[in-house]
Amino acid sequence: MLETPYVTNYLTEHFGEEDYPTIEGYERVGGYRAARKALTEMSPDEVIELVKIAGLQGRGGAGFSTGMKWSFMPKDTDRPKYLVCNADESEPGSFKDRILLERGSHQMLEGILIAAWATGASTTFIYIRGEYAYPADQMERAIGEAYAKGYLGENVMGTGFRHDVRVTRGAGAYICGEETGLLESLEGKKGQPRKKPPFPAQYGAFGMPTTVNNVETFSHVPHIVEKGANWFRSFGTEKSPGTTVFGVSGHVVRPGLYELPLGTMLSEIVFEHAGGVPGGRKVKGVIPGGMSMSILPAGQLDVPMANEFLHERKTMLGTGGIIVMDETTCMVRVASVISYFFRDESCGQCTQCREGTGWINKIVDRIERGAGEEEDLEVLLDVAGKMEGQTICAFADAAAWPIQGLLRHFSDDFAEHVRQRKCPFAESFEL
Amino acid sequence: MPKITIDGTEIEASEGRTILQALDDAGLLMNGVDIPHYCWHPKLAVDGSCRLCQVEVEGIPKLQIACDTPVQDGMVVHTANDRVKAAREGVMELLLINHPLDCPICDQAGECKLQDYAYDYGVKASRSKEPRRALKKNVDLGPTIVFDQERCILCRRCVRFCREIPKTGELAVFNRGDYSVIETFPGTPLDNDYSMNVADICPVGALTTKDFRFKIRVWFLEEVAGICTGCSNGCNIHLGVANNKVYRYVPRRNDAVNDTWICDAGRMSYREIGAPDRLRECMVRDESGRLAPTGLDRAIEVAAGRLRRLIASKGAGVIAGLASAHATNEDLFTFRRFLSALGSETSGVAVVRGKADDLLIKEEKAPNGAGAREIGFGDARTVVDRISSGGIDALITLGHDALHESLLGSEKPLADLDTVIVLDTHASELQRVAHVIVPVRHAAEKLGTFVNVARRVQRVVPAVESAWETYADGEVLAKLGAALGLEGFDGSYDARQVARDLAAANPAFVGIDLDSVGDTGRLLAGSAASGAER
Numbered sequence: 035m036l037e038t039p040y041v042t043n044y045l046t047e048h049f050g051e052e053d054y055p056t057i058e059g060y061e062r063v064g065g066y067r068a069a070r071k072a073l074t075e076m077s078p079d080e081v082i083e084l085v086k087i088a089g090l091q092g093r094g095g096a097g098f099s100t101g102m103k104w105s106f107m108p109k110d111t112d113r114p115k116y117l118v119c120n121a122d123e124s125e126p127g128s129f130k131d132r133i134l135l136e137r138g139s140h141q142m143l144e145g146i147l148i149a150a151w152a153t154g155a156s157t158t159f160i161y162i163r164g165e166y167a168y169p170a171d172q173m174e175r176a177i178g179e180a181y182a183k184g185y186l187g188e189n190v191m192g193t194g195f196r197h198d199v200r201v202t203r204g205a206g207a208y209i210c211g212e213e214t215g216l217l218e219s220l221e222g223k224k225g226q227p228r229k230k231p232p233f234p235a236q237y238g239a240f241g242m243p244t245t246v247n248n249v250e251t252f253s254h255v256p257h258i259v260e261k262g263a264n265w266f267r268s269f270g271t272e273k274s275p276g277t278t279v280f281g282v283s284g285h286v287v288r289p290g291l292y293e294l295p296l297g298t299m300l301s302e303i304v305f306e307h308a309g310g311v312p313g314g315r316k317v318k319g320v321i322p323g324g325m326s327m328s329i330l331p332a333g334q335l336d337v338p339m340a341n342e343f344l345h346e347r348k349t350m351l352g353t354g355g356i357i358v359m360d361e362t363t364c365m366v367r368v369a370s371v372i373s374y375f376f377r378d379e380s381c382g383q384c385t386q387c388r389e390g391t392g393w394i395n396k397i398v399d400r401i402e403r404g405a406g407e408e409e410d411l412e413v414l415l416d417v418a419g420k421m422e423g424q425t426i427c428a429f430a431d432a433a434a435w436p437i438q439g440l441l442r443h444f445s446d447d448f449a450e451h452v453r454q455r456k457c458p459f460a461e462s463f464e465l
Numbered sequence: 466m467p468k469i470t471i472d473g474t475e476i477e478a479s480e481g482r483t484i485l486q487a488l489d490d491a492g493l494l495m496n497g498v499d500i501p502h503y504c505w506h507p508k509l510a511v512d513g514s515c516r517l518c519q520v521e522v523e524g525i526p527k528l529q530i531a532c533d534t535p536v537q538d539g540m541v542v543h544t545a546n547d548r549v550k551a552a553r554e555g556v557m558e559l560l561l562i563n564h565p566l567d568c569p570i571c572d573q574a575g576e577c578k579l580q581d582y583a584y585d586y587g588v589k590a591s592r593s594k595e596p597r598r599a600l601k602k603n604v605d606l607g608p609t610i611v612f613d614q615e616r617c618i619l620c621r622r623c624v625r626f627c628r629e630i631p632k633t634g635e636l637a638v639f640n641r642g643d644y645s646v647i648e649t650f651p652g653t654p655l656d657n658d659y660s661m662n663v664a665d666i667c668p669v670g671a672l673t674t675k676d677f678r679f680k681i682r683v684w685f686l687e688e689v690a691g692i693c694t695g696c697s698n699g700c701n702i703h704l705g706v707a708n709n710k711v712y713r714y715v716p717r718r719n720d721a722v723n724d725t726w727i728c729d730a731g732r733m734s735y736r737e738i739g740a741p742d743r744l745r746e747c748m749v750r751d752e753s754g755r756l757a758p759t760g761l762d763r764a765i766e767v768a769a770g771r772l773r774r775l776i777a778s779k780g781a782g783v784i785a786g787l788a789s790a791h792a793t794n795e796d797l798f799t800f801r802r803f804l805s806a807l808g809s810e811t812s813g814v815a816v817v818r819g820k821a822d823d824l825l826i827k828e829e830k831a832p833n834g835a836g837a838r839e840i841g842f843g844d845a846r847t848v849v850d851r852i853s854s855g856g857i858d859a860l861i862t863l864g865h866d867a868l869h870e871s872l873l874g875s876e877k878p879l880a881d882l883d884t885v886i887v888l889d890t891h892a893s894e895l896q897r898v899a900h901v902i903v904p905v906r907h908a909a910e911k912l913g914t915f916v917n918v919a920r921r922v923q924r925v926v927p928a929v930e931s932a933w934e935t936y937a938d939g940e941v942l943a944k945l946g947a948a949l950g951l952e953g954f955d956g957s958y959d960a961r962q963v964a965r966d967l968a969a970a971n972p973a974f975v976g977i978d979l980d981s982v983g984d985t986g987r988l989l990a991g992s993a994a995s996g997a998e999r
Contacts, residue, residue, distance in 0.1 A: 207641070209641075224637075224638070229511070229513045229533055377642055377643065378641070378642060379641065379642065380641060380642035380643070381641055381642070382619065382638065382640070382641050382642045382643065382644070382645035383512075383514040384514050384515075384516050385514070385515050385516050385517070385556050385559050385560055385618075385619075386516055386555065386556065386559055387642075388619065388642055388643050388645060389559035389560065389562055389563060389643060390559055391642060391643065392563075392598075392642065392643035393559070393562055393593065393595065396595035396596075397594075397595065400594070400595070407594075409592075410594075413592050417559075420552070420555035420556075420559070423527050424516055424519065424527075424528065424552065424555075425516060426513060426514065
């Protein structure tokens with residue numbers, strides 16, 4: 035059986051069709067019409083303007099305006115310009131890009147082609163995480179088909195526009211999903227984020243002007259070009275238009291993917307779409323957007339899944355990876371898992387991140403073992419605070435926020451560990 | 466030129482410089498404006514990773530790293546308010562949670578930036594209860610450097626140094642996060658002509674030189690400004706002195722000469738000073754043909770007697786002088802005057818040549834070839850040729866560089882000379898043919914100047930007292946001149962006065978004396994770059 039989202043919309047509606055990942059299957063449902071329209075009927079500036087008006091936000095985590103990002107690419111330059119597709123999906127709890135690569139290969143390629151036209155890029159590098167073997171193979175196949183059809187290469191669709199697409203494989207580092215860490219890795223160097231400025235639009239891959247967009251971001255583009263900004267804005271909220279593919283995991287009846295408009299209530303996704311917690315147990319907390327985002331306690335799930343609302347609750351949409359935890363979950367254990375991940379994945383450049391992630395992990399583990407002291411909680415918050423906003427990239431923030439969130443909403447769990455000098459959930463904890 | 470205000474003081478900065486660079490240009494960094502920093506080094510690429518140099522820039526919400534924030538006209542910077550201090554304390558605390566508390570046995574103690582900044586900007590006690598990282602100790606990185614991974618704070622200066630300065634790139638950071646360690650690649654030890662600089666730029670005791678480690682506590686060392694004598698680049702150094710002994714050379718910053726670097730060969734040349742083959746006493750060849758120790762007066766008397774006898778029989782034309790590029794300008798100017806007053810017509814300077822690179826290492830393996838030539842000593846070749854053609858009966862030689870295969874090849878061509886007078890620091894084959902030997906001082910033991918390859922006059926001062934009965938070359942020549950009754954020689958020698966005489970006699974040296982050269986030197990008059998002098 036084909037793996038398809040439980041709820042589909044324009045991005046994923048054909049994902050259940052056997053031949054949709056092939057160029058024939060994609061074209062049969064109208065594929066590549068948008069690219070042809072953009073390349074033959076629209077100027078690059080018109081495309082950028084359209085995407086701006088549509089209000090498409092990057093779906094890789096930061097939620098920055100895609101049209102704005104494209105407009106940062108220098109116009110009058112004889113240097114080659116590059117696009118990079120960030121397919122290094124490594125955020126724990128996030129698994130939407132995989133299916134968009136596997137099933138929506140041509141949809142994404144078409145988005146890339148339109149973005150290349152808009153930004154004047156000569157080459158796109160699709161940087162796919164090392165573990166995504168099948169998605170990488172499938173993308174290679176799709177690229178081959180597009181070249182064979184003349185949709186890529188020296189003379190795209192007979193318009194004289196030239197564009198090449200290459201697949202580059204990562205080697206298994208979370209930090210290579212950070213756009214400048216990705217660029218370093220793409221160049222064959224150790225994946226360590228760069229100081230900014232200069233930003234990639236000035237100095238990106240191989241020193242050339244570069245725009246980095248997420249897999250899903252590209253995938254929305256053909257639909258916007260084909261159906262218009264107003265159509266796109268008919269989904270989602272005023273500030274966050276369109277749909278997104280939510281990945282729901284954890285203690286739910288139906289873990290999986292759900293393409294829903296931005297602004298869908300978190301409670302609706304968890305309880306209605308994903309069927310709530312199995313076995314009649316209660317929800318304890320939900321991480322709304324991948325592991326680097328702050329957790330929301332059960333009482334705060336009545337929130338629309340869009341940044342403008344999530345910000346009020348000190349969290350973010352992130353990658354839309356929703357992780358549900360039920361009442362049997364030990365939040366100290368959760369903190370331990372999260373802090374171990376960030377300790378392990380910190381690139382180690384900046385002092386606060388390198389030392390802070392390790393220290394937090396050691397303290398949390400000690401509390402979980404029952405050897406914590408009351409003052410440890412204060413130290414945890416203080417160290418997390420000192421990591422925030424002081425480093426080269428946002429990794430340190432991403433490592434600090436979930437810990438701050440867990441301490442903010444579940445300080446009782448931590449206090450109980452200290453008081454009982456053991457994990458009160460030790461018996462029930464079994465994943 | 467953008468003007469920026471730092472803690473209420475306005476400074477002018479050059480376009481395109483960062484805050485730290487602008488302060489460094491103005492000579493204010495850690496010298497009036499204290500912005501502690503680890504990864505930033507004035508001569509290496511900006512890294513921006515240690516995050517210690519954070520400052521508050523008005524109008525920017527987040528603290529900014531001073532090393533990588535370009536100056537803008539009107540920028541107002543605060544380097545010491547509570548917010549900045551809290552951030553600094555945060556970084557210091559984090560750096561210290563894994564740093565071993567082994568200062569009592571650490572060689573860097575006393576010149577350790579982690580120690581210094583912990584006192585200045587740290588908190589009193591650590592809140593960490595966790596075990597420190599256990600990593601490799603005593604890692605042999607190559608022939609010159611030993612590495613303690615636990616002490617390393619991962620500022621990566623050494624990594625950037627190897628990539629950017631010798632461009633050998635032996636070092637790299639391996640692994641990620643707090644498992645990060647600096648290592649060499651398998652089969653590629655840290656081995657280049659400048660490798661020991663990594664120990665200087667290491668802010669902590671992680672990288673130490675095999676040569677200096679465990680020799681002496683650095684707080685016992687007096688750092689005397691001097692010049693490396695290994696080649697004609699004249700790299701500026703500090704001589705580390707204690708107990709009247711030089712324990713090490715470390716580079717002293719001079720952006721016009723050596724930036725902050727020195728080559729390994731030059732660094733190790735401190736060993737010449739107390740070398741076992743230093744000449745320790747005057748010697749005179751007696752009737753039996755053996756060299757016998759004697760005092761300076763007797764040596765001068767014998768030398769003068771021999772020269773007088775030759776002048777009487779053959780005239781001063783048979784006397785040649787070989788200058789050394791290891792001698793100071795003051796020595797050489799005295800020698801020049803001596804030879805002229807004597808009436809000698811044959812002289813030259815012997816310089817040993819060797820491997821050079823495009824960084825610091827120069828072809829001439831002595832500090833003062835340029836000074837000798839400026840003072841009128843030509844190529845030693847002419848002296849060697851006249852000796853082999855039999856036109857010379859007496860040779861006065863400073864040093865033994867003329868023995869080099871490119872000149873005399875050995876002492877044998879001198880064996881038939883009537884008189885060989887040697888003023889030298891170290892023993893050599895010249896002892897086989899010398900009639901009079903006078904031990905002279907090493908550059909670390911005397912006052913004077915050298916002229917480097919770029920025509921910069923630089924000063925050496927006595928860092929140690931010679932352990933033996935040695936003299937400045939000029940002093941010996943002054944006494945010999947007086948003993949011979951030469952005009953203008955009364956037997957006294959004062960380097961300061963000679964320098965003034967040289968400036969008066971030679972237009973290239975105009976305005977240069979032992980005070981005006983200062984610690985960083987001055988270009989000879991008429992040098993191309995003299996207009997750019999600070």
